[in-house]
Amino acid sequence: MKNNKIYLDYAATTPVDAEVLKTMLPYFSEEFGNASSLHSFGRNSADAVFNARLNLAHFFKCTGEEIVFTSGATESNNLAIKGVLRAYNKNNKKLPADERKKPHIITTVFEHSCVLKTCQKLEKEKKIDLTYLPVYSDGVIKIADLEKAIRENTLLISIMYVNNEIGTVQPISQIGKLLAHINEQREEKIIFHTDATQAVAYFDTNVKRLGVDLLSMSAHKIYGPKGVGMLYVKKGTKITQIQDGGAQEFALRAGTLNSAGIVGLGKAIEVLEKNKKKETKKIKELRDYLINKILKEVSNVRLNGSRSKRSPNNINLSFSDVEGESLLLYLDAGNIAASTGSACSSGSLNPSHVLLALGLKPEQAHGSLRISLGKYTTKKELIIFIAKLKKVLEKLRKVSGEILKEYYSKKK
Amino acid sequence: MQYSKEVINHFTAPHNQGVISNPDGVGMVGNPTCGDLMKIYIKVKKDAKRGEVISAIKFETLGCASAIATSSMITDLAKNKTIQEATKITRDDVAEALNGLPPIKIHCSNLASEALVAAIEDYKKKK
Numbered sequence A: 001m002k003n004n005k006i007y008l009d010y011a012a013t014t015p016v017d018a019e020v021l022k023t024m025l026p027y028f029s030e031e032f033g034n035a036s037s038l039h040s041f042g043r044n045s046a047d048a049v050f051n052a053r054l055n056l057a058h059f060f061k062c063t064g065e066e067i068v069f070t071s072g073a074t075e076s077n078n079l080a081i082k083g084v085l086r087a088y089n090k091n092n093k094k095l096p097a098d099e100r101k102k103p104h105i106i107t108t109v110f111e112h113s114c115v116l117k118t119c120q121k122l123e124k125e126k127k128i129d130l131t132y133l134p135v136y137s138d139g140v141i142k143i144a145d146l147e148k149a150i151r152e153n154t155l156l157i158s159i160m161y162v163n164n165e166i167g168t169v170q171p172i173s174q175i176g177k178l179l180a181h182i183n184e185q186r187e188e189k190i191i192f193h194t195d196a197t198q199a200v201a202y203f204d205t206n207v208k209r210l211g212v213d214l215l216s217m218s219a220h221k222i223y224g225p226k227g228v229g230m231l232y233v234k235k236g237t238k239i240t241q242i243q244d245g246g247a248q249e250f251a252l253r254a255g256t257l258n259s260a261g262i263v264g265l266g267k268a269i270e271v272l273e274k275n276k277k278k279e280t281k282k283i284k285e286l287r288d289y290l291i292n293k294i295l296k297e298v299s300n301v302r303l304n305g306s307r308s309k310r311s312p313n314n315i316n317l318s319f320s321d322v323e324g325e326s327l328l329l330y331l332d333a334g335n336i337a338a339s340t341g342s343a344c345s346s347g348s349l350n351p352s353h354v355l356l357a358l359g360l361k362p363e364q365a366h367g368s369l370r371i372s373l374g375k376y377t378t379k380k381e382l383i384i385f386i387a388k389l390k391k392v393l394e395k396l397r398k399v400s401g402e403i404l405k406e407y408y409s410k411k412k
Numbered sequence B: 001m002q003y004s005k006e007v008i009n010h011f012t013a014p015h016n017q018g019v020i021s022n023p024d025g026v027g028m029v030g031n032p033t034c035g036d037l038m039k040i041y042i043k044v045k046k047d048a049k050r051g052e053v054i055s056a057i058k059f060e061t062l063g064c065a066s067a068i069a070t071s072s073m074i075t076d077l078a079k080n081k082t083i084q085e086a087t088k089i090t091r092d093d094v095a096e097a098l099n100g101l102p103p104i105k106i107h108c109s110n111l112a113s114e115a116l117v118a119a120i121e122d123y124k125k126k127k
């Protein structure tokens, strides 16, 4: 990368692929038409959006009408949850008062904040009953817990495909199968949503095989531009728009289409589809090299989350006797960019809810480092990173001395 | 959130870092739940004119950049001060000497002044 900087934070965002950028550029100033306009300017934009839609439909194995473009996964997740609830309430209001039911939503304790906060708020406003599925030390939910959580009034299940912090993979297609079975016997079908933002680049995204009704993603995690994403909405899913305005996107998402962004997403998907298998293999090998090397050569370190049920690009480690923000900034001073689940870097005083959900002690969560790889990562970069990491750990562990051990021995 | 240059300087090359093997006072504050633990060691000398003076001071810290920088700064500020003077060092003095701290990091400077006071209290108790 540029200026000898090493970027190991691809789960946060990725650079726009050169081919993607080239495809997008004309849609800013030459082909700038509003895709809803009837004249040739509008038609040209609409055609470009149409082609992007086809690329996505091909990739997710659905139809173009099932693709709803949004401003990113945050909006897609909000639309999925609030849109399903809104549609339900519209219908519920028509029923006699004694037949109205408060809907129930099931999610997990370690969703991205845009899902968690949406659900928490709806619960607080007494609009829904909410169940959080636990995750275990491997960072994976148990289907048996889900089965137990389902109630008569369950409306929606929202479970992420790959966790953004620890990279663990959830059994989405198994859940899809289970729900298909359960829904056969139910009059009011349970709707299944997955936030696939971190999964799209590496895992199966055939919505039929997954058995999902709704699926969210963001372009900037797959070498596309920021501020554009998609919600897959299976035909027949009971959902309404949550943002009032125009009738764009099959009346599910009001607002002038971000045509340049959508073109970028369409191209990013096309490029991804071409290289997905090869890249996944290469990145997985780099990940395993890094994990093996660090676990072998660095003392007092643990890998957070399952080793096997894990995204090819994610390595999440906790180091004892160091704090994540310090670690991150020392690495940054050495031109290496990574991420941490420490509270100290986040603006709140609580460490990552994801790591605590795995059962880590607060100091282990504070001492965490997330390294996420991408298609431009090289082995040479990883070798430089490991050498730097060792130096930085030595330095920070010298600064903290035996302080943690002493704290616990005094407490006894 | 941005750190001042002074914070980064103290964080990347902390002053007075380490242990005093026969300290006259030790103060440890903080709590691993919120991510910070700080320990300050002092040596006190009697000066004929000035009274009890902190002649040596060292720290150990487990915490964020701001926690390490404030530890480094407070040990600089307290060195060669009398214990009365040192007790009066506030978190604002530390933050100011570092050319400011991001608002959410103010509690780290709090910790530094608490650790110093705890070390002085420990010295007084022992004497």
Ligand SMILES: Cc1ncc(COP(=O)(O)O)c(C=O)c1O
Binding pocket: A011, A012, A071, A072, A073, A074, A075, A112, A114, A160, A162, A163, A164, A195, A197, A198, A218, A220, A227, A229
């Ligand atoms: C799992 C997951 N969901 C949702 C988001 C939100 O994506 P965006 O910020 O593009 O809306 C992210 C990205 O941080 C993510 O990793």
Ligand code: FES
Binding pocket: A323, A343, A344, B034, B035, B036, B062, B063, B064, B065, B066, B067, B104, B105, B108
């Ligand atoms: S150690 Fe966490 S904010 Fe300072």
